[in-house]
Amino acid sequence: MKRVYIETYGCQMNVADSALMSHVLEDAGFRTTEDVQEASLVLLNTCAIRERAEDRVRARIRQLGQLKRIRPDLVLGVTGCMPKHLGKELLDRLPQVDLFLGPDSYRRLPELVEAAAQKPTLDLRLDDEDYSDLDPVSVEGVHAFVPIMRGCDRFCTFCVVPLTRGREKSLPLDDVIRQVESAVAQGARAVTLLGQTVNSWHHGAHRFVHLLDHVSRVPGLLRVRFTSPHPAEFEEEVFALMAERPGLCPQLHLPVQSGSDRMLEAMKRGHDRAQYRSLVDTIRRHLPDAGLSTDIIVAYPGESEEDFAETCSLIEEVRYDSAFLFRYSPRSGTYAHRKLRAEEIADEIAAARLQRVIELQERISHERYTRWVGRAVEVLVEGVSRRDPAHLVGKSADGKTVILPGGPEIGTLVRVEIGQATSHTLLARGVHEDDPVPGDRAVEQLEV
Numbered sequence: 001m002k003r004v005y006i007e008t009y010g011c012q013m014n015v016a017d018s019a020l021m022s023h024v025l026e027d028a029g030f031r032t033t034e035d036v037q038e039a040s041l042v043l044l045n046t047c048a049i050r051e052r053a054e055d056r057v058r059a060r061i062r063q064l065g066q067l068k069r070i071r072p073d074l075v076l077g078v079t080g081c082m083p084k085h086l087g088k089e090l091l092d093r094l095p096q097v098d099l100f101l102g103p104d105s106y107r108r109l110p111e112l113v114e115a116a117a118q119k120p121t122l123d124l125r126l127d128d129e130d131y132s133d134l135d136p137v138s139v140e141g142v143h144a145f146v147p148i149m150r151g152c153d154r155f156c157t158f159c160v161v162p163l164t165r166g167r168e169k170s171l172p173l174d175d176v177i178r179q180v181e182s183a184v185a186q187g188a189r190a191v192t193l194l195g196q197t198v199n200s201w202h203h204g205a206h207r208f209v210h211l212l213d214h215v216s217r218v219p220g221l222l223r224v225r226f227t228s229p230h231p232a233e234f235e236e237e238v239f240a241l242m243a244e245r246p247g248l249c250p251q252l253h254l255p256v257q258s259g260s261d262r263m264l265e266a267m268k269r270g271h272d273r274a275q276y277r278s279l280v281d282t283i284r285r286h287l288p289d290a291g292l293s294t295d296i297i298v299a300y301p302g303e304s305e306e307d308f309a310e311t312c313s314l315i316e317e318v319r320y321d322s323a324f325l326f327r328y329s330p331r332s333g334t335y336a337h338r339k340l341r342a343e344e345i346a347d348e349i350a351a352a353r354l355q356r357v358i359e360l361q362e363r364i365s366h367e368r369y370t371r372w373v374g375r376a377v378e379v380l381v382e383g384v385s386r387r388d389p390a391h392l393v394g395k396s397a398d399g400k401t402v403i404l405p406g407g408p409e410i411g412t413l414v415r416v417e418i419g420q421a422t423s424h425t426l427l428a429r430g431v432h433e434d435d436p437v438p439g440d441r442a443v444e445q446l447e448v
């Protein structure tokens with residue numbers, strides 16, 4: 001029996017893509033293994049978003065090159081954004097690798113793996129592949145990732161994604177619904193709809209709000225989230241629907257990148273600070289308890305102390321529950337890399353700015369988490385705590401990790417009282433057994 005081992009780097013879309021590759025290969029007679037030592041095919045599904053992501057993969061390839069010395073029949077493949085980003089030059093630079101595939105080539109994996117066993121093989125074409133018929137769903141316990149669109153049309157100046165994943169493609173509504181139903185049949189109670197700009201999903205006459213309406217009515221599904229939306233693509237109807245539909249979780253990731261209008265313009269983000277603030281106000285009007293998070297890039301080329309101060313003040317004003325904080329990383333092929341090299345910020349300044357936003361956000365996160373102490377929170381129980389098997393891990397509706405005492409069944413909704421908070425976790429002190437959450441929620445159909 002041929003065995004494949006897949007290692008995933010980067011975003012949730014890659015997690016879903018790895019599950020897709022695993023399905024395609026299993027249909028061709030492979031078995032997926034968790035043990036690299038017993039694999040005849042090893043795939044690294046990679047990320048190119050920042051230089052560090054690529055460095056990690058290079059180090060791993062060198063390690064696996066050692067394994068190939070003892071096992072010359074092993075086929076080593078590198079898939080996803082990194083090969084697409086670095087292109088043909090990789091064939092010469094990484095002689096240990098037999099197969100390079102871009103994100104649109106996974107359907108052809110079985111033939112390409114066969115070819116790679118004979119000679120180094122590379123397939124980096126981008127086309128209108130959406131894998132909709134292959135059900136690219138990744139179910140892990142009671143949660144599933146469901147890609148609903150792929151690629152990105154926005155071309156933010158720092159970002160390599162439009163180059164590595166190509167133009168935006170939305171999956172048809174019926175395919176998404178079928179995939180969500182299949183995820184539920186496999187045990188999922190919560191889904192996260194995925195896309196690079198997930199809220200720009202549209203297909204025929206259907207827009208994102210219609211998709212949310214349909215997905216949230218799939219029987220057996222308790223919770224729906226989506227990531228990552230683009231702030232400039234939202235329609236207010238989405239928040240109105242989220243407010244009335246209990247299964248649509250009030251959790252929103254709103255990447256902002258910078259609080260400075262000058263930087264937002266330079267990054268070609270498509271909105272300014274005031275528009276973003278007004279979006280946050282609209283969200284909080286509809287969903288006062290929404291969990292908000294963001295992505296921030298510090299030290300974008302040309303960022304002044306004043307620009308950076310604007311980012312800090314935006315973080316203070318919005319008061320995010322959490323944030324992904326990055327230092328700008330130049331990516332070849334992007335506008336910023338081509339045109340703004342001379343304005344890159346010195347390492348020490350960039351590192352100091354990153355440290356400052358980390359400390360700022362850590363304090364705010366702690367305050368935002370602490371405000372739940374003493375309150376009752378609805379939690380979907382997702383599994384057993386790895387640190388302490390007597391406890392369970394779940395998620396609050398607004399997206400926080402909650403640790404709760406053992407007892408309730410995995411995959412059910414329970415109400416707990418929060419006793420303690422850190423800046424990343426809520427600790428429940430008790431489960432309200434006599435106050436169950438209805439499992440089957442009747443909902444009205446929205447006119448489409």
Ligand code: 5AD
Pocket residue numbers: 049050158159160255257295296297326327328329330331
């Ligand atoms: N440097 C640093 N961070 C980046 N991101 C995207 N491109 C870069 C880059 N070149 C961040 C953005 C984006 C998140 C997924 O990764 O914040 O929202």
Ligand code: SF4
Pocket residue numbers: 152153154155156159160161162196197230
């Ligand atoms: Fe990259 Fe901008 Fe597209 Fe997000 S919206 S994937 S940051 S180009």
